Structures are given as structure tokens and as C-alpha cells.
Amino acid sequence: MVEVKRKMDVEAYDAVILGQGAAAYAAALYSGRYRLETLMIGPTFGGETATASILANYPGYVEVDGFELMSRMKEQVDRLGVKTVQAQASAIAKVEHGFDITYEGGQVHGETLIYAVGRERRKLGLPGEESLWGVSYCATCDAPLYAGKTVAVIGGGDSAVKAALLLSRACPRVYVVYRGQAFARPEAVSLRLISERENIVPVLGTRVTRLLSREDALAGLELSQPFGGSRELAVEGVFVEIGAEPRSEMARALGVALNEKGEVMVGKLMETNVPRFFAAGDVCDGAGDLKQTITAAAQGALAATSAYKVISVHGNACEHHCVPFEVD
Amino acid sequence: MVEVKRKMDVEAYDAVILGQGAAAYAAALYSGRYRLETLMIGPTFGGETATASILANYPGYVEVDGFELMSRMKEQVDRLGVKTVQAQASAIAKVEHGFDITYEGGQVHGETLIYAVGRERRKLGLPGEESLWGVSYCATCDAPLYAGKTVAVIGGGDSAVKAALLLSRACPRVYVVYRGQAFARPEAVSLRLISERENIVPVLGTRVTRLLSREDALAGLELSQPFGGSRELAVEGVFVEIGAEPRSEMARALGVALNEKGEVMVGKLMETNVPRFFAAGDVCDGAGDLKQTITAAAQGALAATSAYKVISVHGNACEHHCVPFEVD
Numbered sequence: 001m002v003e004v005k006r007k008m009d010v011e012a013y014d015a016v017i018l019g020q021g022a023a024a025y026a027a028a029l030y031s032g033r034y035r036l037e038t039l040m041i042g043p044t045f046g047g048e049t050a051t052a053s054i055l056a057n058y059p060g061y062v063e064v065d066g067f068e069l070m071s072r073m074k075e076q077v078d079r080l081g082v083k084t085v086q087a088q089a090s091a092i093a094k095v096e097h098g099f100d101i102t103y104e105g106g107q108v109h110g111e112t113l114i115y116a117v118g119r120e121r122r123k124l125g126l127p128g129e130e131s132l133w134g135v136s137y138c139a140t141c142d143a144p145l146y147a148g149k150t151v152a153v154i155g156g157g158d159s160a161v162k163a164a165l166l167l168s169r170a171c172p173r174v175y176v177v178y179r180g181q182a183f184a185r186p187e188a189v190s191l192r193l194i195s196e197r198e199n200i201v202p203v204l205g206t207r208v209t210r211l212l213s214r215e216d217a218l219a220g221l222e223l224s225q226p227f228g229g230s231r232e233l234a235v236e237g238v239f240v241e242i243g244a245e246p247r248s249e250m251a252r253a254l255g256v257a258l259n260e261k262g263e264v265m266v267g268k269l270m271e272t273n274v275p276r277f278f279a280a281g282d283v284c285d286g287a288g289d290l291k292q293t294i295t296a297a298a299q300g301a302l303a304a305t306s307a308y309k310v311i312s313v314h315g316n317a318c319e320h321h322c323v324p325f326e327v328d
Numbered sequence: 329m330v331e332v333k334r335k336m337d338v339e340a341y342d343a344v345i346l347g348q349g350a351a352a353y354a355a356a357l358y359s360g361r362y363r364l365e366t367l368m369i370g371p372t373f374g375g376e377t378a379t380a381s382i383l384a385n386y387p388g389y390v391e392v393d394g395f396e397l398m399s400r401m402k403e404q405v406d407r408l409g410v411k412t413v414q415a416q417a418s419a420i421a422k423v424e425h426g427f428d429i430t431y432e433g434g435q436v437h438g439e440t441l442i443y444a445v446g447r448e449r450r451k452l453g454l455p456g457e458e459s460l461w462g463v464s465y466c467a468t469c470d471a472p473l474y475a476g477k478t479v480a481v482i483g484g485g486d487s488a489v490k491a492a493l494l495l496s497r498a499c500p501r502v503y504v505v506y507r508g509q510a511f512a513r514p515e516a517v518s519l520r521l522i523s524e525r526e527n528i529v530p531v532l533g534t535r536v537t538r539l540l541s542r543e544d545a546l547a548g549l550e551l552s553q554p555f556g557g558s559r560e561l562a563v564e565g566v567f568v569e570i571g572a573e574p575r576s577e578m579a580r581a582l583g584v585a586l587n588e589k590g591e592v593m594v595g596k597l598m599e600t601n602v603p604r605f606f607a608a609g610d611v612c613d614g615a616g617d618l619k620q621t622i623t624a625a626a627q628g629a630l631a632a633t634s635a636y637k638v639i640s641v642h643g644n645a646c647e648h649h650c651v652p653f654e655v656d
């Protein structure tokens with residue numbers, strides 16, 4: 001961790017939050033209510049929640065559009081006077097009393113940092129993937145929508161196998177389409193369960209080459225097999241489970257400990273191995289594999305509470321930074 | 329843990345949830361969506377959230393009435409076919425494949441148990457405490473409502489001191505009224521901070537004998553001192569921080585490990601030291617001191633996910649219990 005010399009004119013905050021999804025907004029809500037001087041920095045509004053169409057599993061809303069839910073979180077936070085910079089942060093440096101954060105167009109100081117930048121889902125890269133009804137990236141979120149329908153899971157890792165197991169409780173047939181000749185390191189128990197579940201049909205050594213549609217909905221998959229030929233599989237839903245990359249690079253560069261999936265490792269109160277650096281949401285391992293809006297929001301609230309404790313004990317940004325520094 | 333003989337006619341569920349607050353309903357939401365046979369057992373609807381008037385810190389609602397929020401969670405869960413028994417559970421026995429739960433009027437079996445029974449707040453026991461505007465039990469929740477107002481905290485433990493510190497960020501004067509002659513074991517740092525904060529005024533060796541009101545709002549406190557005499561203190565808000573009892577007795581009796589506050593100790597995924605027994609919400613230590621609707625709801629979702637994993641691996645209630653048992 002390199003101590004850099006502080007610029008005289010750097011703006012200082014009690015808490016800088018990186019991200020603009022559910023974890024970041026919940027953190028901003030609590031941080032603002034604790035009266036911390038708070039700044040959010042993120043390139044796009046709403047995170048993964050905002051890209052979901054209808055959520056039926058956020059407690060307190062029977063159904064809510066993801067973008068609408070995030071807009072309400074934003075309204076809550078805007079009322080508290082939290083500032084937002086619409087930009088991509090590019091670097092974090094450890095300095096005295098916290099961190100200096102560089103983003104497109106500027107630099108700020110945070111006495112504490114809440115890292116809530118989410119993760120990047122891998123996509124198939126096929127036409128229709130973004131627009132067709134019937135393409136999902138979250139079995140936990142969407143399985144109930146597909147009760148009684150034939151579906152496919154794309155992928156062969158542990159998350160693909162677990163998605164298939166969950167879907168098999170509600171769907172008459174679940175294909176698991178994977179390019180490899182065997183599933184890629186699922187947990188032993190998942191492998192046993194999948195072999196016992198008669199309505200799960202593995203389709204190995206196979207790639208998806210096209211999404212077939214009828215009007216605006218998925219109608220099937222075009223599959224290609226390595227030794228030639230292609231065939232069509234009629235399904236009404238496809239669950240893409242080919243992995244996700246936590247956006248943990250800036251944290252790693254700072255010396256923040258990551259788990260084997262590249263997620264920031266947090267304790268119960270969202271603390272990391274680096275003092276004053278907290279994490280929340282899908283970039284961290286706070287809820288294991290359960291990456292949901294409700295868990296992300298709770299983690300944001302916890303991270304802000306931990307940041308407040310630091311400020312409460314060590315003093316706020318103004319005490320340290322309101323008087324211009326000598327440049328030597 | 330005593331293994332009791334199973335009754336032939338006991339109804340069996342994949343997951344039995346004790347409680348009817350935010351943690352319990354979020355658990356039921358996820359459990360129902362995982363297609364677990366689920367039963368909720370609790371004496372009163374809505375938990376502590378339902379008794380809050382307006383919540384402004386539940387992410388996604390700018391403001392929402394606590395009872396209304398819980399009613400929406402109930403509607404979400406009712407749609408999934410989750411059953412509810414309006415009764416007080418009185419005992420839990422560890423048996424093969426889970427637990428037998430006894431309640432007023434019956435007994436059921438749960439392959440897994442989610443313990444979300446909350447905690448009991450200690451109250452002053454003074455007239456007006458339930459009805460006056462200006463009496464709060466949660467500084468984290470309500471501090472922003474009192475910005476610019478003179479308030480008092482009742483109590484002398486660490487939570488009272490921390491409430492005073494938080495309120496002192498928004499309020500011109502914060503009295504801390506405590507019957508003891510010194511604060512009762514606050515953390516050393518809290519004690520230092522309270523002595524440095526000029527707008528915090530300790531009022532020790534003093535009891536609150538009456539809540540003074542003007543129309544429907546708190547206007548002050550009548551205080552009595554041990555060596556005679558009483559005086560009045562004008563305040564617009566009072567925060568009662570005289571402790572809370574986690575309702576962990578049934579868990580303790582089963583051998584579930586508790587922390588020094590009597591809270592059920594949980595891991596990140598709400599697991600306890602007793603297999604198949606999960607806890608969530610204010611009865612557990614999942615979020616440290618931050619007992620909020622958002623954290624309780626997330627813990628409920630996590631507990632249900634952990635219960636689902638058990639059922640997924642070990643089979644469901646029907647497999648074990650649909651065939652009547654031999655009674656020997």
C-alpha cells in the first residue's frame with residue numbers, strides 16, 4: 001500500500017461509495033441518515049437490479065419492476081443530499097485517513113470506502129439474448145415463472161448444476177447444455193443429485209449456436225455438436241449460467257483479500273482485511289452464492305454502519321481536510 | 329438433545345418457520361419460491377416492523393407504514409401457498425430428520441427449522457409510552473426525525489451511549505438519563521467520545537417518573553433524584569434504550585449456542601451449531617447491533633436458502649413422513 005502525497009485541493013468525504021446498484025444505494029441511504037458526508041461514484045445507474053424486468057422476490061413488493069425499485073432507492077437517497085458522480089473510478093490509493101479515489105475527470109478523498117461495484121455476467125453473445133422473453137441469468141429469481149415449462153440451462157459448472165436442480169422442482173424437463181464432455185467440477189453432492197433427478201437431461205459436448213424465437217419469446221435453441229450436424233431443442237426458457245466476474249480488480253490492487261472466485265472476502269459487518277475499506281453486494285462473498293437485491297441492500301446498510309463507526313471514533317473528513325494542506 | 333418417538337399422525341414440513349416478522353416472512357417467501365413445504369408458526373402478525381409507524385430506511389420505499397410493509401410481505405407469501413398457524417410455539421425437540429415443534433393446539437414436524445422469533449424490548453412502563461409521538465426505541469431508525477430538536481436517551485448501557493452519540497450529530501442537546509451513578513460498561517471508546525461531545529449532557533443517578541405531554545406529543549420528562557425532589561426536563565423526543573431480550577429460550581433448551589447477549593450465534597448463511605436449525609432477524613447476531621427490517625429480511629432469505637440446501641441433499645418431508653410410521 002503506497003502512501004501518496006495529498007493534493008491541496010482534493011475534496012474529502014466521510015464515505016465514498018463505489019457503485020450505483022442496490023448495495024451502493026442502501027449504503028448511501030444509511031450513510032446519509034448517519035449524517036456522513038457521502039459521495040457515490042459509478043458509471044451507470046441501478047446495477048443489475050435495474051436490468052431485471054419484474055422482481056417478485058424483494059420482500060415488501062408483491063411485484064416490482066427492477067428499474068422502478070432502483071429509482072425509488074435513488075429518490076430516498078437524493079432527499080438526504082448525497083452527491084453522485086456519474087463516472088468510472090479507475091484507481092484507489094491508500095493514504096493517511098483513508099483513500100484517494102481517481103475517476104474520469106477528478107479525484108476525491110474518502111475517510112472510508114464502500115466498494116459495491118457488482119459483477120459482470122458472462123453472456124452467450126447471441127442475437128436476441130438481450131431482447132427475448134425467456135432468457136434469464138438467475139434461476140433463484142425466475143424459476144417460479146417457468147413452472148410447468150420445459151427449459152434449458154447453459155453451462156456446466158456448479159452454478160449451472162444447482163440452477164438445474166432448482167428448476168427441476170418446478171419444470172417437467174430441464175436440459176443442461178454444456179460444451180464440455182463432463183460437468184466442470186460441480187460439488188460431489190450436486191453431481192449425485194443431478195444423476196438421480198429423472199427430469200434433468202444433460203446434453204454434453206454441445207454448443208448453443210442460435211436462439212430460436214416465436215414473436216418476442218424464446219421458442220428453442222439451435223445446438224451444434226462437435227462432430228458435425230446441428231439440431232433444435234424446443235424450450236420456453238433458457239438460464240445462462242456460464243459464470244460471472246466480480247469487478248474486484250481495484251480492490252485486489254490495493255491488497256484487499258479475495259476468495260477463490262475473485263470475490264472480496266468480508267466479515268459479518270462487511271469489513272475486509274484493509275481497515276476502512278468495506279464491501280457490499282455481488283462483488284463480495286457476504287451472502288455466499290445468494291446474490292439478490294435484498295441481500296445486497298442489507299449488506300450496504302451494514303457497510304455504512306461500519307463506516308459510521310470508523311468516523312465516529314476517528315473523526316470526520318472535515319476535521320482532517322477542511323484546512324488546506326501545505327504542499328512540500 | 330433428546331430423541332423423542334414420532335407420533336404416527338404428525339404433519340411434516342420441509343421448513344417450519346417460527347415467527348411472523350420481517351425475517352420470518354422473507355424466509356417464507358424464499359422457502360415458498362424454492363417449493364419447500366413451509367409452515368409459519370407465530371402468535372402475532374408482523375413483528376417489530378408492524379409496530380413501527382413510518383419507516384424511511386427500508387430501501388425501495390421512500391416512506392412506508394410498518395404495518396403496511398408487513399401486510400405486503402404477507403400478501404407475497406400467501407400467494408405461494410405457505411400455511412400459517414397463529415399460535416405460540418412452546419417447545420422444540422430434536423428428532424430424526426429435523427425437529428418436532430409443539431404449539432398451543434398441536435404438534436408438527438419440520439425437516440428444517442428457521443427460528444425468527446425476534447426479541448422483547450424493555451419498556452419504561454409509564455403512561456403515554458405507547459401512544460405519544462416522540463417516544464422511540466431505535467435511534468438508528470428515528471434520529472433523522474429529530475434533527476434540530478432537544479432529546480433525551482434513557483439508559484446507561486453501551487446501546488444508550490451509542491444512541492446518544494448518533495443523536496448528537498443531529499440534535500443541539502442530548503440528555504442521557506440513567507439511574508446509576510456511572511454508565512454501565514460502555515465500550516471505552518464510546519465513553520471517551522461521549523465526554524468529548526459538548527452537546528451530550530449525562531444526567532446520572534436519576535429516574536424518569538412521568539412522560540409530560542402537550543396534545544399527543546411528548547413535551548418533557550419528570551425526573552426524580554435519589555436524595556429527594558423532582559424536576560422537569562423539556563425534550564421533544566425520548567429514546568428508550570434500557571435493553572431488549574432475545575427470545576432465545578427455546579433455542580437454548582435445544583443446545584443452540586448463544587452469545588453473551590443471549591442472541592443465537594449464526595454464521596454468514598444463518599447456520600447455527602445445531603444442524604438443520606437456522607436463525608434470522610433480531611433473535612440472532614447476524615448483523616451485530618444493527619437490528620433493522622432490511623437486515624432481518626436478508627437473513628430470512630439466507631436462512632431459507634440454507635434450509636433448501638438441506639432438503640435438496642437429504643430429501644423432503646414427504647419422502648420421510650408420507651407413509652405412516654409403525655408405532656411400537
